[in-house]
Amino acid sequence: MKNRLRVLRAEQAWSQAELGMRVGVSRQAINAIETGKYDPGLPLAMKIARVFSRKVEEVFELEDGD
Amino acid sequence: MPKPDTSVRTIGWLAFGLLLWVTTMIVAKRVLLADPQAALLRAAMVAIGIGGFVAWLVAMVRFVASQDEFSQRIQLVSIAIAFVAMALLAIAGDFLQTAGFLGHLDFDAIWMLMIGLWWLAMIATARYYR
Numbered sequence: 001m002k003n004r005l006r007v008l009r010a011e012q013a014w015s016q017a018e019l020g021m022r023v024g025v026s027r028q029a030i031n032a033i034e035t036g037k038y039d040p041g042l043p044l045a046m047k048i049a050r051v052f053s054r055k056v057e058e059v060f061e062l063e064d065g066d
Numbered sequence: 067m068p069k070p071d072t073s074v075r076t077i078g079w080l081a082f083g084l085l086l087w088v089t090t091m092i093v094a095k096r097v098l099l100a101d102p103q104a105a106l107l108r109a110a111m112v113a114i115g116i117g118g119f120v121a122w123l124v125a126m127v128r129f130v131a132s133q134d135e136f137s138q139r140i141q142l143v144s145i146a147i148a149f150v151a152m153a154l155l156a157i158a159g160d161f162l163q164t165a166g167f168l169g170h171l172d173f174d175a176i177w178m179l180m181i182g183l184w185w186l187a188m189i190a191t192a193r194y195y196r
Binding site for chain 2: 024031033038040041
C-alpha cells in the first residue's frame, strides 16, 4: 500500500514524533508506515487521515497486487 | 487507541511483577531444594513459585496492551518467530537425547532459552521495521 504521509507531514511541518503524538502512536510506527514496512489498521488510518483533514483514500492507496 | 508513551504506572507494575516473580522464585526454590518433608509446605512453595510468575505475566500482558498497534505487531511477530525457533530446538533436542548426544535438560534451561529467543526475535523484528 502506498501512502502520502511524508508529503502531508512535510506540508504541516510536523515531525514524525509530533504526528505520532497526534494520532496516538510512536515515532517508530509513523516511520514504519512512511517507509511502507507497516500498513496501519483501519482506525489508525482513519485517525491519520483526520489529522490531515483528508479522506483515507487521499492518504493511503492500494497498489497493483495488493 | 492506547497511548504511545508507556505510562510510569505500567512500567511500575512491570517492575513490581518482575520483582515479585524473582523473589518468589528464589524463595520457593531455596525451600524446595532443602527437601522439606511436609507435603503442605512443598505444595505451598509450588503455589508461591507459580503465583509469582503469574503476577509477572499479568503485568506483561498489561504492558503489551498499553502499547500502540505497531509495537503490538512487533511483539506478535517476535513471539511467532520465537515459538517456531523453540519448536525447532525442542525437536532437535528430542532427537539428540534419543541418540544419546544430549543429557537431561533442566526446565530452567528451557525457560531461559525461551526468554532468550523471544528477546533475539524482538531485536531482529524491531530492526526489520526500523
